[in-house]
Amino acid sequence: MATVHVLVLALALAALVLLPCAVALIICAEGPIKRIRRRLHRRRERRTLQRLDRTLGTHAVQIETLDVQQQPTIQQIAADLRRLDRQRLGVATQSRVWYAAVQLAYDDRLRLASRCLGVDEHLAQLDGVDLEIERVRVEGELEAAGLTLRRQDH
Structure with missing residues (x-):
């Protein structure tokens, strides 16, 4: 004890x-x-x-530094636009940094596609709501020119 x-x-x-x-x-x-x-x-x-x-x-390309030999084909540009559009609605919504980077890459590809198809664009000069409106207008012009930006799943 x-x-x-x-x-x-x-x-x-x-x-x-x-x-x-x-x-x-x-x-x-x-x-x-x-x-x-x-x-x-x-x-x-x-x-x-x-x-x-x-x-x-x-995938990031500076438009000013491209010459004729380095320029991607319109099919590659369209594929990049579709991929970046999916990312804008998916992964990019999780982070402001991702969203800004994807938007910049998307706008670069829109400018490239516009140059290839002869569509007038003013994406580099605008910002805010004006940039959003111009982006939608350019997408519509590119689709009218025959570029498929979004795949429709049936």
Whole structure:
């Protein structure tokens, strides 16, 4: 019976000594925990941006730097427009950065298609609602010229 009392007394003393240490550890660990969370968040953002670069890097084209030999075919441009249109309605809605990047790539491809088909466009000069209206107008002109921008699933 005496050993049980000694054991209980030892556990009580250990709890009495270790409890303040545990509280201090929890309070002091708040800073490192925040740093770890911040680091993980930055790493996640960096991976997202790298994925965006990989996705758009192969398709982003500066219109001014294209010459006749490098210019993609109208079929490639149409396929890019359909893919980017799907992304504008899907993946791009999850992030402002993705949405802006996809919109820029989509507008670049609209300008390329307009140049190939002789459609007048003013996408580079506009912004906001005017840009949205011009985008819809150019899409309509391109479709009237025979370019299929959206696939209809039957």
